[in-house]
Amino acid sequence: MRKGRSDSMKTIGFIGLGNMGMPMSTNLIEDGYQVIGFDLNKQAETKFVNAGGEVREKVADIAAECDVVLTSLPSSKAAEAVFLGDDGLIAHSHKEVVLVDTSTVAPETNEKIADAASEAGIAFLAAPVSGGVIGAEQRTLTFMVGGSEKVFKQVLPLLNHLGANCFHVAETIDSGTTVKLINNLLIGFYTAGVSEALQIANKKGIDLDQLFDMLNVSYGQSRIYERNYKTFIAEQDYNPGFTISLLLKDLGFAMDLAEQHQLNLPISKQLLNLYTETEQEGYGDKDMAVLYEKIKKRTGKGIEQND
Numbered sequence: 001m002r003k004g005r006s007d008s009m010k011t012i013g014f015i016g017l018g019n020m021g022m023p024m025s026t027n028l029i030e031d032g033y034q035v036i037g038f039d040l041n042k043q044a045e046t047k048f049v050n051a052g053g054e055v056r057e058k059v060a061d062i063a064a065e066c067d068v069v070l071t072s073l074p075s076s077k078a079a080e081a082v083f084l085g086d087d088g089l090i091a092h093s094h095k096e097v098v099l100v101d102t103s104t105v106a107p108e109t110n111e112k113i114a115d116a117a118s119e120a121g122i123a124f125l126a127a128p129v130s131g132g133v134i135g136a137e138q139r140t141l142t143f144m145v146g147g148s149e150k151v152f153k154q155v156l157p158l159l160n161h162l163g164a165n166c167f168h169v170a171e172t173i174d175s176g177t178t179v180k181l182i183n184n185l186l187i188g189f190y191t192a193g194v195s196e197a198l199q200i201a202n203k204k205g206i207d208l209d210q211l212f213d214m215l216n217v218s219y220g221q222s223r224i225y226e227r228n229y230k231t232f233i234a235e236q237d238y239n240p241g242f243t244i245s246l247l248l249k250d251l252g253f254a255m256d257l258a259e260q261h262q263l264n265l266p267i268s269k270q271l272l273n274l275y276t277e278t279e280q281e282g283y284g285d286k287d288m289a290v291l292y293e294k295i296k297k298r299t300g301k302g303i304e305q306n307d
Contacts (some may be wrong), residue, residue, distance in 0.1 A: 011066045012069070012158070013062040014069070016074075019240075020072045028162070035052075036056055047139050059088055059089060060199045063088075068158060068235075070098070070101075079105045080113070080229050085254070090117055095121050102128060102130075104181075105128075110177050127147075127148045128177055137231075139161070146170060147171065174220070181257060185251060188271050192274060195296075214230050240286060244275060244286060251275055255269065276290075
């Protein structure tokens with residue numbers, strides 16, 4: 001649904017036109033914003049232009065032109081390059097711009113970027129999102145924002161064009177990222193739980209569609225069960241919404257954070273090992289729901305005996 005633009009922010013930059021960035025940026029175009037994009041993938045840039053966007057050759061050009069610049073990037077390394085590089089956002093932004101990173105990166109990356117932005121006198125928010133590609137397309141994303149509440153309120157009308165739930169977590173820059181890592185740790189648990197539980201139904205000959213209908217109105221219901229089963233497992237199609245490799249990245253960040261605070265999380269450690277093994281077996285570029293197939297293959301060999 002077209003929402004109508006907030007006139008206080010007319011020109012929006014969007015860096016990272018991938019699975020998440022493309023629908024977010026094109027939704028802003030649909031709502032009447034001038035959106036200037038950049039991506040290393042030139043095919044993505046062409047698709048963006050066909051949707052009504054503009055592109056620039058360099059990140060630096062976008063930083064100089066826009067009122068707000070949003071980023072959706074795949075890794076901490078990519079975020080540091082875009083924000084902190086010689087041709088990056090902080091080196092070339094004007095003082096009135098607001099930089100908003102929607103990527104899920106290491107908390108220390110949030111801090112490094114925030115320190116550089118503060119030194120340059122530029123506003124920066126770390127605002128990771130949850131909801132996946134479908135959420136980006138349907139504008140139902142959840143934003144978990146760390147940083148200045150004043151700046152958050154300034155960009156909230158814009159974020160409301162992209163998501164249904166926009167939360168300011170705290171002034172601490174990595175607070176939103178911490179919530180996102182907790183969220184994805186739970187996603188890892190739920191995905192593993194669904195993958196294992198369905199194997200019991202398989203062994204007992206219980207129809208998985210009927211099982212879903214029953215559990216969906218019972219305490220075993222979860223949004224991850226619905227997502228993984230209905231969209232991927234039942235269709236036997238694991239083209240990714242959210243890959244094993246991306247989930248593993250976030251689980252690694254969560255465990256790093258736990259270790260920094262001297263937390264012993266033994267079940268989470270086992271979970272990290274499971275997803276690491278899954279990636280190593282060649283499932284990394286598949287949707288996380290493919291864990292069901294890995295466990296099905298493993299359980300088909302019988303119960304493994306521990307020494």
